[in-house]
Amino acid sequence: MFLQQMVNGVMLGSIYTTIALAYTLVMGILGVLNIAVAETFTFGAFVGLALLVVRVPVPVAILGAMAAGAVLSVIIERFGYRPLKDAPAVMPLLSTIGFALVYQTVIENVWGSDPRQFPSELFSAAYHIGTVQVTGIQLWIVTSTIIVVLALSYFLKRTQMGRGLRAVAENPLAAAVLGIDSKLINVITFAISGALAGASGLLVGLNYSAITPLMGEEVGLRGVAVMVIGGVTNIWGSLVAGPLLGIAQVMAAAYLGASYQDIVVYGLLIIVLLVRPEGLLGKPNQVRRRT
């Protein structure tokens, strides 16, 4: 039973990791918290579902969800981030809150407020490893999360574009002087973030075989918590913090009651912000007040 809970926690954690990555990319590179990642997540799920309903193969549906997420994010870049990038970071944050409201309203009006089921033939058998049960989808989710983290890490460290992103993160002015097109970088950052969120939404939907328009709101803020706890500037931090929080949450639900999940999650967030605001694997100077 305990082991099953642990496994469930890790599964949940993988979802959190992917969402946290969506937040981390924009936050770490551009210094902005894009609250609307949560709604992008939901949108990806619904678009993916719409594709699956017309018999599109699952991998294509995931690509569709990624594209949908990317589009939503790029819109935010154009109208929420770009006009405000020289303003204090709370301004773009407020703008993303505006986008979150808009996107959520659109989702609820287009697709209604009721949960939707996934076509049942998608669901593969469950595997039993000892006393623990995992479904094929869950294995998919965990592996794809790890792949995404590795791919992102490689992208940022080894590729030209990735290094461009990091250059802009460190010093936009210097990057511009070096000829790095920061406008393109910004768009790409938001696009990748959106794609991650969209794909994550669809994967979650596949995992629970149902989605609701409110799924993003629940998971979203917890994704922020994972990002902070893991360390905003560090991708591996999200990989560590995701399962950590997932397990904590599942344990809280199992041993204290479902209503205690939020207390545990936000309690951890506050403790980290109090004691080590740069997170488990982050770097201190970007966060702490300089005196």
Place this chain on the structure above:
Amino acid sequence: MFSSYELGLLSQIGINILLGLSVYVILSAGQLSLGNAGFMALGAYTASVLTVNFKLPLTLALVAAGLVSSGLGFIAGFPALRLTGIYLSMVTLGFGQMIAAFFLVFAYTGAERGFFGMLPVKAGTIWAWTIGLGILTYLLERSKAWLGVRAVEDDEFAAQVTGLNTTVVKLSVFAYGAALAGVAGGLYAHFTVYIEPHMFTFSQSVMVVLFVVFGGSETIFGPVLGAIVLTLLPEALRFITDWRLGIYGALLIVLLMFRPQGILTRAFLRRVASLRLAKRKEMS
């Protein structure tokens, strides 16, 4: 004189003005709080428990609500001291969510089933508090102490070196803002006569921030205007209730692109004042 519907609306406006002021006050020291719904919740439950379980008169209960919330606001201010910008807002967000999450499991106040039994409060009483606290805030803004608040917002480093204990300033505005939100919460609880944790979520905190961003973050009249307009707007937009939040979102986006200080800015008010002065000179 007023229909009960209109009285209800007036009550809402009064409460929302106090909430708007609570964010405004904290923002005056450069701190954007995304968790004031939490202070509101604390005030709501405190006041309700005091009037229902302990039979205290409402006025006393509201004062207590304000004090308790300000205590929490003071505590919430501490992590904010070490953080800047977005991280500061994130910690306020975390706090707000924590408080709602706490009441979700707190059996004494009914956990998720909520709390009820409050006696309804009159619109007049609500407005007495709104006007009273509004005037207090107005006077505070004009005091020497508030120069310190403005200094922190303008240039915290210079303020420190000039001799200002910026820590005290920042904690104090958190405490005061939280007190305002707490009283608003207490009034709200006696207006809706039933409260439950889901009423005090992040969305609520966002709405309150919207009052200030929309109405104007530079002067005290900003949140007042924002609260009035954004409370009345849903009534005017009845036919598109389903799209209401989306419209607010779009408004926010456009506002931030073109007029981030909100509608009522200091410059705007100064121009109005000088126009009035010119008119008076003309007429004399």
Place this chain on the structure above:
Amino acid sequence: MAQALLSLENVTKYFGGACAIMDLSLEVAAGTIHGLIGPNGAGKTTVFNLITRVYQVSQGRIAMAGQEITGLAPHQVASFGIARTFQNIRLFKSMTVWEHLLLGHALREHKGLSLLAPATGRKSASNSELEQILHTTGLWKVRDQLATTLPYGDQRRVEIARALATRPRLLLLDEPAAGMNPTESLALRDLVKSLKGEGHTILLIEHDMAFVMGLCDRITVINFGEKIAEGTPAQVRSHPEVLEAYLGADGGEASALR
């Protein structure tokens, strides 16, 4: 011999592994104008930051009128009577000139409930003191203007006025003549001279050699965080190490030394 108002004793400052200030000792005598000069990057502003406790001293001691201030918080330093201006002018963008003075004054004089008094009022004893400062710094006419809308030279004066409003015993001026044309520079020099005449003690960082030589009673020269010379302007002017430091850095400045 005037007693030392400010003294730095063997002050050393490390930033990580890098040594910014090495074993610096310095005394500023009360009622004098003391100059702190050196090439770019010598550490002059760092010294100011150490005195005003923005940075912590790695080693050594800083004392004000004999009392140690090495361990204070930045805002406490002001209550010891140390006031400062900044190299890049730092004014409060929402405040008028008058409000800057009010703030500085309130921070020194007002405690508790009197802070809740309205921030305007012209008719009280303390306000007449502030009015005097406005006259001294030539800002009376613009007192109700937003400080950041004033011309650069006036903004610098506002910074000085704000500092004066805190009733300082020691004024730290960080490159007050920076960015000024010769007329403004001259006017500023006269202001600083008159402040000394009123009994203030001033420690001043400057690049402009003419400004420093004509004004200071004593000068300390630092380079790479270490003191290389100290004395009257005449003594410093002909000191070989000083000449080398400046010739090496900027030929133009060396010619100004003569």
